[in-house]
Amino acid sequence: MTELGIAIYAACVDFMIRAAAxxxxxxxxxxxxxxxxxxxxxxxxxxxxxxxxxxxxxxLRRRR
Known part of the structure; x- marks a missing residue:
C-alpha cells in the first residue's frame, strides 16, 4: 500500500510541475x-x- 501511495503522490507532483510549466x-x-x-x-x-x-x-417529498 505504501508503494501505491508513493506512486500516486509522485504522479500528482509530476502533474503539478507540468501544469505549472x-x-x-x-x-x-x-x-x-x-x-x-x-x-x-x-x-x-x-x-x-x-x-x-x-x-x-x-x-419532491412535498408532492407526495
Whole structure:
C-alpha cells in the first residue's frame, strides 16, 4: 500500500510541475493556486450543489 501511495503522490507532483510549466509559473505558484483558490472554489460549488439537491428533494417529498 505504501508503494501505491508513493506512486500516486509522485504522479500528482509530476502533474503539478507540468501544469505549472504550461502556465509559465513555478511549482510553488501552481501549488498555492490549487490550495488557496481552486480547492476553496470547488468546495463552495459542491456545497451549492448539495444545497440545491436538498431543495429539490424537499419539493419532491412535498408532492407526495
Amino acid at each position: 504550461l502556465a509559465g509559473a513555478t511549482y510553488r505558484d501552481a501549488n498555492a493556486f490549487m490550495f488557496f483558490a481552486l480547492w476553496p472554489a470547488v468546495t463552495v460549488v459542491l456545497l451549492a450543489v448539495v444545497a440545491w439537491q436538498a431543495v429539490v428533494l424537499r419539493r
